[in-house]
Amino acid sequence: MMATIIVDFQNCFIFILLCFFSLLCYTLFFKKPKVTLPPCPPSLPIIGHLHIFLSVLIHRSFHKLSSRYGSILYLRIFGSPIVLVSSASVAYEIFRAHDVNISSRGFPPTEDSLFAGSFSFISAPYGEYMKFMKKVLVTNLLGTQALKRSRRVRADELDRFYDNLFEKAAKKETVKIFDEALKLTNDSICKLIMGRCGLEEEGVVERVKGLVTELDVLSKKILLANMLPPWLKKLVLSLFEKEVKALSNSFNELLEKVLVEHEEKQEEHHHGKDLMDMLLAAYGDENAEYKITRDHIKSFYVDLLFAGVTNSAIPIEWTLAEIINSPKTLERLRGELDSVVGTSRLIQETDLPNLPYLQAVVKEGLRLHPPEPVFERFSQQGCKVGGFYVAEKTSLMVNAYVVMRDPNYWEDPDEFKPERFLDMWKDEERKKQALKYIPFGRGRRGCPGENLAYIFIGTAIGVMVQGFEWKFKEEKVNMEEALAGLSLIMAHPLKCTPVARTLNPLTSR
């Protein structure tokens, strides 16, 4: 009898232990967290959603997913989580409620390279270094006062842009619009950020253009590699390590030359200090607010060229294509230019505030064809977005392309209708809507080059419409899209022949 009781007691004890152990296992391994993650579309074993990130038109693949599964989605590449934001309301929420938390872009993917490396401004976390460089950037290059001071540089480049088209028109030559636009933005930005003359004679400007094009192509690979788990990221990055090193070395060699030239000619600056002078001064100043190195300066320059040159050129081509496809727009725009600027001089950037329709045309071009259709942020802490939990250290991909075609906020979202921007910004509600217009991103890490970009695109489109008729062989321009790196470009580059509207060339002076 006693023996039976002991056995029962033992069994009971083992049973309780088993229950306790199972409960522990369940809690540790199987129990779902209390938080609700965003919906996760079906994925492939092991690689997760990697195949979607490898698709040719990533913004459209993301669009298909979000139309089916929701405006905020949980994706993963191997084990790495990525949250995809695809509606105007969610974009609005993350920039309004979580701006500081999402003001970093993850870890720099390539450690000692001059781009996307540990010296990079774009990859820098939201903190002292980033704030210091942004202040220098706004004060010396991109803020209103700095832009006023550098007007002459851009006016000269705009004249050249026009003269070149005028010459081609005289020879009845066909023009590749993107190439002309890229020359304008590349040459202008080089001169704005590197200051001193002599750049052209030494071929610096032309070399920069080639390097920036190479960088655009590498950027998608780098971004993708950065989303992989650390062990795999190392492996993948090693596959194109040589390419990255070679490009970084080319930038280094070129920028070191420009820096040395700047240092040698410090005394010759009769026209005030430029961005490079200010950075060199901070570099040599023991008591500077933030101690920067030579690599910081070079890497900052690579960032500016990468972020500014191609992005500003792409919308010039897309917007002209939209104008050619819309005779009504062309007529109204030309009417505005002829009545405000007249026909005896060329448009200048100081005319832009008096040309609301031109501004609306530029905005609409950027809405439909944002050069960076998808951009990335990174959450520092866990937060709630759209009712779902986004864990700390999660990549956030914002599909700006879809946000700006969200039918809940944009009437006839796929149509080119510049008029919509004429009525916008009037009342509070409209102002709120403006926060869903994000070709330049938003918040603390939003694009600091927005004003400069509007000047480039506005004046270039102004010159092309004011100065020329455009002959195009087919009835309509083919608006098919392609991605070059992460930039949204025209699959069939726009080629057309300018016909000058005046016998003699116009000048802006």
Ligand code: HEM
């Ligand atoms: C149409 C032309 C341009 C477009 C569409 C564009 C778009 C963007 C976008 C989407 C971002 C990321 C914003 C975010 O994360 O919220 C960005 C960042 C940036 N852009 Fe632009 N950009 C343009 C022109 C320029 C120009 C002309 C410059 C300067 C020369 C410039 C400099 C930068 C820099 C430095 C950043 C990084 C800001 C940071 O990390 O804090 N961009 N741009």
